[in-house]
Amino acid sequence: MKKIILIAIAFASFTSCQQSLTEEPKSFLSPEQFFKSDQDAIQGVNGAYYWLVGSYPNRLFQQELWSVLDENCDVIRSPHPGPLNLTAGSPGSAPVMYSGLYKGIYAANLVIDKVTKSPGISPETKKRVLGEAKFLRALFYYYLTGLFGDAVLYTESNYANIDASKTFPRTPVADIRKQMIADLTEAAAGLPATYTIADKGRATSGAALALLTKVYLWTKDFPKAEETALKIKTAGNYILLDDYASVFSASNEFNKESIFEIDFQTDLLNSYQHAFYSPNNTVGVEPFKSKPWYRSYVPYHTFANSFDPKDKRKAAIIATGYNGQAFAPDATNKVDVWFGPKWWRLDAGERNSGLDIYLLRYADVLLMLAEAANENGHNDVAFGALNEVRKRAGLDDAAGLSQDQFRNEIYQERAWELCGEGHRRFDLARWGKYPQAAVTASATEEPELSASYKPYYVLLPIPATEVQKNPALGQNTGY
Structure with a gap:
């Protein structure tokens, strides 16, 4: 692009x-x-x-x-933001x-x-x-x-x-x-x-169908959502890459899993996202300690600790060190875990990277298909789509879940798979879980923020x- x-x-x-x-x-x-x-x-x-x-x-x-789509939810924390006092x-x-x-x-x-x-x-x-x-x-x-x-x-x-x-x-x-x-x-x-x-x-036609699936989920037209997601799957134009981390590699843009992405380029069309998700200079490890990062997102501990030990995605999403060196904990801000290389561009300046932003990708489509099929009582389709994503992550197949248990599995799986990709706020909102999920997630680590949420913050x-x-x-x- x-x-x-x-x-x-x-x-x-x-x-x-x-x-x-x-x-x-x-x-x-x-x-x-x-x-x-x-x-x-x-x-x-x-x-x-x-x-x-x-x-x-x-x-x-x-x-x-991209920042408002993931901030102030149940995954990403910005240390000591204070209360969220939104007014007109x-x-x-x-x-x-x-x-x-x-x-x-x-x-x-x-x-x-x-x-x-x-x-x-x-x-x-x-x-x-x-x-x-x-x-x-x-x-x-x-x-x-x-x-x-x-x-x-x-x-x-x-x-x-x-x-x-x-x-x-x-x-x-x-x-x-x-x-x-x-x-x-x-x-x-x-x-x-x-x-x-x-x-x-x-x-592409696939991008239009993927966004259409999202709209159908918002309107709770689950039959249409399943039908539309199945069109993408059966067309065969997209696949899950074998390695989760490779989806986001700087050398692998516009890969077969990507459906629609924004192509940022260093010095030409520069992205800021990497600087928010990279560990800041307090970690004491190069190249981070030499970077003038002006802001830093970190994961809530509840999210970081929620990964299955076998989940291969965690190494790309969560970091406690780099190149064999452990990051120094930030006692002031109570931070000892950071976001990982999914977003890193180690050669980039503070506001100047070529980190692409993926708006739509095939793993998202499979999870939407699983969600819609579960609501329609189509268990074979639902479990099949969900387990494609889980298999890539190195996890055992999900099986034997009730419809409500499956909903909770999708709630978790979309957090792990799509972390930081601009889906969380809207997912929580359409499930009726926003802002309560943010209140719960922030209660321990950011109590002032947690206490400031109002039910009407579901909209700006x-x-x-x-x-x-x-x-x-x-x-x-x-x-």
Whole structure:
């Protein structure tokens, strides 16, 4: 995706000047002067991909979005964060994500609108580009609705009506998910299964189906979720790699397990995630003690201790030393266990690594298939999919579990398999376990944080600045 994103940076003038959906965009190049050819269409959709990363202050997967998707849950701890006092006037990084996600939605709608109407774009390119844009629109809404709930629904029919948008109310999340299902169904039908090397990182039919499976799980349409996940499995385009750690190797990007990832590149399109998950300089072991890490995530002890002794994944996820040297415990912050090499880039600077971010991969699909099949009473499918993931981890097959016991197994398995990949908050929320799971996990190690959680923190506040511009937005309960 590096090529796609870098080209998109130049093209993003269509949306980068749009400070909010209620302000008129001032594009350097009018869309009416563009979208005349296949190349225009491809550059246009590149501009929508760009917002997956964003740029300061509207960063998404460069920093703000991946962090909020895993922070303040039941796996990752940030030592001594203090209470989590979210308000509409003090919403943390909510404004950054709210604005950035809508910029992505605007860019996708622009492409859908103009490419659909353009007579100069070939049918083949039009089909693919519209599939990409609809996948991206659904992806941006997946994160927007998961974090904020009801939202203004912009499509190609109303996105450009700037004056009217100043009074648009929010659409119920259930209706937005219907639009997402329609978009992803069309995208899955119109997108290719694979690309050539030059186009690695673009959305595929498999990516559309994987995201569609997630939406069906949110809506508790378990028959559709199972059916959709099975389509991915039976297509045979993805496999579980033999070694869990190799999935995340710097030399193994866009591997056969990856369904959709963001391709970061040192010095070109740099990622910050490695610096959060690497041990900080207090551990006293090189190369970490020479790094100026500005922040550090560590695992909750309950999570670190929850791994089966035979689980091969633990060596990639949990670390207590490096290169034969034990890390020095941090008595001040009560830290004696850190996150492991799954995220490390030892040659990287503080804010400059090429660590890719995997948004969708095949192990996630298998666990979603197992979850949906269990809810449908299809035990053979459920246990078969779950045990594929467990076998790779070196674990014995799960067997003889009741439906409720199987649910708990999925709850644990998704934490171990997908740690730090941006799924935990949404998993807990759709299971009805957020924020209580975070309260329980933090009670011993971060009691001040634990006591500060409110039940309504399942959603973030709509930023007060947005409500001031458009009172019709209202506010989420509790804020």
